[in-house]
Amino acid sequence: MPSSTPAQSPRSADGEPPVDRDTVVGKVVTILRAFTVDDSDLPLAELVRRTGLHKATVHRLAGELVGVRLLDRTDRGYRLSGGLFELGMLASVERSLLEIAMPFLQDLYGRTRETVHLGVLDGHEVVYVAKIGGHRQASAPSRTGGRMPLHCTGIGKALLAHADPSLRHTVLASPLARRTPRTIIAPGILARQLDTIRESGVAYEYEESAPGIGCVAAPILDVATNAVVAAVSVTGPLTRYRPDAQADAVRAAATGIASTLDRRRALR
Template sequence: MTVIAKVAVILDAFTAEDRGVGFAELQRRTGLAKATLHRLTGELVAARLLERVDGRFHLSGHLFALGMRASVERGLIEVATPFLEDLYERTHETVHLGLREGAEVVYVAKIGGHRQARAPSRLGGRMPLHATAIGKALLAFAPAALRAEVLDAPLARLAPRTVTSAAILRRQLDEAVRTGVAFEAEESAVGIVCVGAPVLDGHDVAVAAVSVAGPATRFDPRRHAAAVKAAAAGVTATLARREALLDQSSV
C-alpha cells in the first residue's frame, strides 16, 4: 500500500464508539507492521490528525474541523438543522440525519433530549441500510443497481427482529416508495422503533434521510410518520431552492 492508503487504513480503524484505542488494538485492526504503525501514528499526531492521551489514540478535533469543511455535508447540515430541531420539539425523541455510503447509513446529525432512547446510532457511526428506518428510506430511493446489490447479498442480523429475508425487505422498500416513509420495529436493537423519510434530489434519488427513533414502550412511529415526512420534504425543498439560486448566480 502507498503511505496515503496506510494512513486511510489507520483513520478508518476508529469507530464512533471508541473512547481511545491502544497501540496493540490499533495494530490488530489495521494489520500494519509495528514499526510502520509506530512511525505513521507519530506523524499523524504531529500533523494534528490524531491525539495521544494516556497512551491511547483518538481522532483529533482538527480532523473533525476538516471534516466539517466538506461542502456537501456542511451545506446539508446547515439546511437540515432547523427542520431537525422542529421535529425534535414535535416528538421529544431522538432525531437523526443520515447519508448513504455504500450499503451503510452514516449518521451526520443527531438530536436527543435527557430521556433519549439507548439507540445504537452514534454521530459519525454507521449501520447497515436494511436494519434501520433511515437506512431503508435511503435504500428505497437509491439507484436501482444499489438496491439490487443489497437485496442479492446476505442481510446481516443485528437483533432478533432484523429483516434478513430479501423478499420481505423488497416489499418494505416498495411500500416506502409508495408512502414516502420507512419503518423499523426493533431491527437494529431490541426495544427501539423508528420511522424515516428520504431527502430527495431532482431525480427522486435520496441524498439523505431523516428519522425519529424511540423506545417501543412509549413511541409509536406511525403516529409521527407525517411529521418525519414533512421535515424531509422541507429539507428537500430548501436544498432545491439553494441549488436553483446557485445556478442563477453562475449564469
C-alpha cells in the same frame, strides 16, 4: 512464490471498505480506523495489534500524524485529534445539507421529544450525519458519523427504497445480516416493503436494528430529479413511542428540507 495481491485491512467495526496496506495512504487510514467510538486513547502496542502493521511503521506514521494534527500524543499513547473533526466539517455536501436541515431537525425534536436522525447513503449503509436527542433519548445503536446497514433501519430503508434500482438489486441479492430476531432477512419480504415505502413516502422499523426501539423515516428527494439525497427519522422506545403517530411530521420535515435545498440551489 509470494503473492502479488496487495495486503488489505479487514472491514472496520463501522463497516468501511478495506484499504491497501501496501501504500502509505493505506497504512495511515488503517491506523486512523483502529480507533473506535469507545476509545479515548490507545497505546502504541494496541495500535500495532489492531492494525497488524510493523511496530516501527506505526510509530513513525503516528508521529507524523501528530505533526499534522490528525493524532494527539497522550500519556497513554495516541488519540484522534481535533484536526480530523475540522476536516470532516469541510465535507461540502454533508455540511451544506446539515446547515439547511438542522432547523427542521430541531423543530422535529421539539415536536416529538424523541431521537431525530439525518442520514445519507454510502454504499450499502446509512451514514448518520446528525443525531439529536434529549435526556430520555432511545438507546439506539446509531451515532453521528456512524454507519448502519440499510436493510434493518428505518432511515436506511427509506434511502434504499428510493435509491438507484441497481443498488437495490445488489442489496437484495447480498446476504442480509440478522441483528435482532425481528430483522428482515428474506429478500422477497424486504422488496415488498421497499415498494410500499416508495408508495407511502415513509419507512418503519420495529426492533430490527436493536431490541425495544421503533422508528419512522422519510426520504429527502431532489425536487428536480427525484433522486434521494438523504433521509430523516424519529426513533424512540416502543414502551412509549408509536412511530406511525409521527409519520406526517417526519414526512413534512423531509419535504421542507428538500424544498429549501432546491431554493438554495436556484440562488447560486
